Amino acid sequence: MTARKSFNARLRTATPPIVGGLVASTLLITACRTQSEYASIGTLTPTVAVGSRGYELYQNNCAACHGPAGRGDGMFAFVLNTRPRDFWNEPFRYVSTLDGIATKEDVIQSIQHGRINGEMPGGQWLTGDDLSVLADFVIELNRLGWEERLREEFAAEGLSEEEIQEISLERVTTEQPAQTPVPSPSFAADLARGRDLYAQSCASCHGLSGRGDGLDVPRDEQGRAIAVRDLANEPIRGGDSPEELFNRIRSGIPGTPMPGQPLMAPDDVWQLVHYTRYIMGRPISSSPDALLTPSTDR
Amino acid sequence: MRPRLTHLACLMVPIGLIAMVGVGQQPRRPSYEAIEVKSGGTIVGVVSYEGTPPARERVDVTTSEEVCHASPIYSDKLVVSEEGGVRWAVVSLKDIERGKAFPEPDPEKQPTLDQSGCVFKPHVVVVPQGQSLRVLNSDGVLHNVHTWSKLNRSKNVAMPGVIEETSMKFRRPERIRITCDIHPWMEAYSVVSEHPYAVVTDKDGRFKLTDVPAGKYAITMWHESLKTEIIQSVTVERGKESKVEFTLSKTAP
Numbered sequence: 001m002t003a004r005k006s007f008n009a010r011l012r013t014a015t016p017p018i019v020g021g022l023v024a025s026t027l028l029i030t031a032c033r034t035q036s037e038y039a040s041i042g043t044l045t046p047t048v049a050v051g052s053r054g055y056e057l058y059q060n061n062c063a064a065c066h067g068p069a070g071r072g073d074g075m076f077a078f079v080l081n082t083r084p085r086d087f088w089n090e091p092f093r094y095v096s097t098l099d100g101i102a103t104k105e106d107v108i109q110s111i112q113h114g115r116i117n118g119e120m121p122g123g124q125w126l127t128g129d130d131l132s133v134l135a136d137f138v139i140e141l142n143r144l145g146w147e148e149r150l151r152e153e154f155a156a157e158g159l160s161e162e163e164i165q166e167i168s169l170e171r172v173t174t175e176q177p178a179q180t181p182v183p184s185p186s187f188a189a190d191l192a193r194g195r196d197l198y199a200q201s202c203a204s205c206h207g208l209s210g211r212g213d214g215l216d217v218p219r220d221e222q223g224r225a226i227a228v229r230d231l232a233n234e235p236i237r238g239g240d241s242p243e244e245l246f247n248r249i250r251s252g253i254p255g256t257p258m259p260g261q262p263l264m265a266p267d268d269v270w271q272l273v274h275y276t277r278y279i280m281g282r283p284i285s286s287s288p289d290a291l292l293t294p295s296t297d298r
Numbered sequence: 299m300r301p302r303l304t305h306l307a308c309l310m311v312p313i314g315l316i317a318m319v320g321v322g323q324q325p326r327r328p329s330y331e332a333i334e335v336k337s338g339g340t341i342v343g344v345v346s347y348e349g350t351p352p353a354r355e356r357v358d359v360t361t362s363e364e365v366c367h368a369s370p371i372y373s374d375k376l377v378v379s380e381e382g383g384v385r386w387a388v389v390s391l392k393d394i395e396r397g398k399a400f401p402e403p404d405p406e407k408q409p410t411l412d413q414s415g416c417v418f419k420p421h422v423v424v425v426p427q428g429q430s431l432r433v434l435n436s437d438g439v440l441h442n443v444h445t446w447s448k449l450n451r452s453k454n455v456a457m458p459g460v461i462e463e464t465s466m467k468f469r470r471p472e473r474i475r476i477t478c479d480i481h482p483w484m485e486a487y488s489v490v491s492e493h494p495y496a497v498v499t500d501k502d503g504r505f506k507l508t509d510v511p512a513g514k515y516a517i518t519m520w521h522e523s524l525k526t527e528i529i530q531s532v533t534v535e536r537g538k539e540s541k542v543e544f545t546l547s548k549t550a551p
Contacts, residue, residue, distance in 0.1 A: 100452070100454065149448065150448065154449070158393075167449055171451065175451070200440060200458040201456055204362065204480045216360050221446075252454055257442065259443075259444065260454060262455060263457065264456075
């Protein structure tokens with residue numbers, strides 16, 4: 001007991017300098033890294049210029065995990081189970097469009113609500129205007145990433161600077177924004193139909209019972225091994241309200257093997273939403289209105 | 299906030315870059331113009347493998363076994379004939395500005411990529427710019443058609459067994475890798491070309507480009523084992539046949 005007491009006492013005396021030192025060095029490292037790394041990222045357009053509002057908001061709210069320049073290498077990235085998104089080299093994952101390109105609203109949703117079980121906290125303290133500026137900021141980083149890759153790979157083959165600008169913008173601008181369709185008047189939840197659709201379109205990867213055991217070693221587009229979601233046991237990262245499930249199924253998850261289902265009739269996607277929630281052990285009431293009720297899990 | 303020296307320094311970087319880009323900006327590549335080609339020349343040739351080709355690898359089928367195991371699957375990554383001809387290489391005239399038009403689109407001959415026996419067939423398909431690629435699923439199991447395009451919007455579309463056909467369109471010329479994530483061995487290339495002088499070598503490694511207007515051209519050969527295409531020059535004379543030979547070596551870049 002005495003030994004512990006004296007250890008605790010020593011710890012108490014030592015704590016302020018230790019904490020102070022840690023905080024000071026962290027701040028120093030952050031400040032140096034932020035300025036130098038950010039300045040070295042190359043082309044900086046007004047949206048992402050040092051000192052812009054987006055820059056300040058980003059550095060204060062996102063850089064600790066996503067990195068000073070948005071390359072997914074923030075100082076806390078190494079303690080996270082989920083790798084923070086590299087805005088330069090990866091597409092936004094949670095989208096509502098048919099061509100897999102996030103709308104600004106999709107990005108705002110992710111910033112505002114965070115990602116369930118994905119360790120990203122929601123930014124509920126941010127105002128609507130802050131969210132809008134931040135969304136523009138990270139979308140612009142995504143576009144700059146395209147610029148960087150196109151220049152590296154195709155400039156020598158004669159792709160002009162004008163074309164690089166045009167294509168990079170195209171790669172972050174959706175051509176097929178999509179409203180979540182309302183189920184047709186004749187729609188009725190039918191788990192047998194849902195099970196058939198699931199077996200045809202989902203089971204190859206998610207497994208017949210939804211445990212995410214269909215594929216051997218799925219990889220994302222960066223070549224990293226990833227996990228297929230265990231629908232029966234794990235929270236759904238993109239949210240599990242009927243509308244969010246609908247978008248995940250119809251749009252797929254860009255940057256991962258999960259394809260979109262643009263060829264599937266919307267009512268069939270709704271059947272899959274019902275069936276997925278059934279697998280999750282949280283079935284939705286079969287009244288059509290239940291499909292349009294927002295999630296209460298946030 | 300007072301502008302700090304570091305901020306100003308950071309601003310100089312983009313200004314400098316924009317200035318550099320502005321000075322060195324390349325003109326937009328001239329687009330292809332279709333003309334009537336009278337008494338053009340022909341280019342024929344072969345792509346040969348240098349040395350002893352490795353045996354075709356047999357694919358380890360891990361998913362959808364009941365369908366994909368119907369017959370053994372061999373990799374299409376490097377297919378060399380007994381005489382050493384390399385199949386699935388793409389030979390094309392680079393930067394040709396004028397020449398024959400594409401044949402009228404014919405529903406019977408539409409560029410098609412089939413998913414059959416858990417293999418993309420053909421392994422390499424040329425698609426005229428502006429036309430659609432017809433994508434079939436003859437397997438009755440789920441495939442996903444995942445394009446790795448960069449100049450064109452990329453797609454990742456599920457094709458459950460009940461859907462037998464869809465189509466894809468790519469705006470810009472590009473060699474596009476296509477995969478299926480469910481069957482990781484499945485891989486194909488769709489070559490979107492702005493002119494009809496782009497062909498895939500046959501099982502003997504041979505190729506033929508016809509109705510080429512007389513002139514001197516850069517002719518390229520690309521094979522998926524190469525990081526960059528191989529370029530040669532060729533002179534075409536009216537009504538004559540020019541021969542071109544390409545070599546694919548194991549040690550190629």
